Amino acid sequence: MKAKVRFIMKKIKLSYMALIALVISCLSFSAFAEQKQTLGDWDVHYIVFSTPFLTPEVAASYGIVRSKFNALVNISVLDKTSGKAQRVDVSGTAKNLLGNSRKLTFKKVEDGDAIYYLAALPFRDQETFRFEIDVQKGADKQTLKFQQKMYVDE
Template sequence: MKLLSSFILLLSALLSFNSHAEQKITKGNWDIHYIAFPSSFIQPEIAKQYQLQRSKYLAVINISVLDNKDNDKAQNAYVSGMAKNLLGQRTKLEFVKVTEGEATYYLAQLKYDNEEIYNFEIDVQQGNKTETIKFSQKFYVD
């Protein structure tokens, strides 16, 4: 369980270093962290444990929601979203909640082609409160 947390943390650090920007958007009391990466980066045993399919044509989208006013406590929320490529083709993202100790992640998968760019629009809902984040990602087939 902690292996996935460690893997995602390491991957986030590596990708953030490469992009020179933290992949986080602050909305009110929430820090919404996001990352999208090829599922082939995940070790087979971790993919199996979390029912993720590994492929050089599949991405993993990882969202975590932390309360920035309460010691970055993980938030229980409903996460939904859409991905749209540059041709305007939309894909609904089906997020699955993963909880490991005090950490909570929301994971979805997305098919892509080499050098395909997707624009993401992710909604995070908790009770009557809904926040939306938007980001883009270019994917490469490794």
């Protein structure tokens, strides 16, 4: 009887640990979830994440250096009515809380109907950045502003 109780307790403990691992992985995923702001006639989607999340093959194909101290800023601009990807000019800066500013140089990537604008950003663990990203098409110019804290994934 005691052996059966121990077996059940061990099984419950393993299930509990699996549940905790699932919750932690969901929380980690939500920290990197894509975000969106509607600016004028556009839906501007943005995400900033550490480059080791890219496979070596993907990073190499786009000329991105994988490092736990490098982030990738990914912007996509869609027409808010049609949802069609927009060819725009994207530029911007990332300023840390000490006021040090880094210019972001975006590279346009077209993949089928999708268009992405990618920029590398070096960072230190737990460094917070305030981003100002200008999106322009002809005379229409909008500015995306957001803040994000970066973490080094050991």
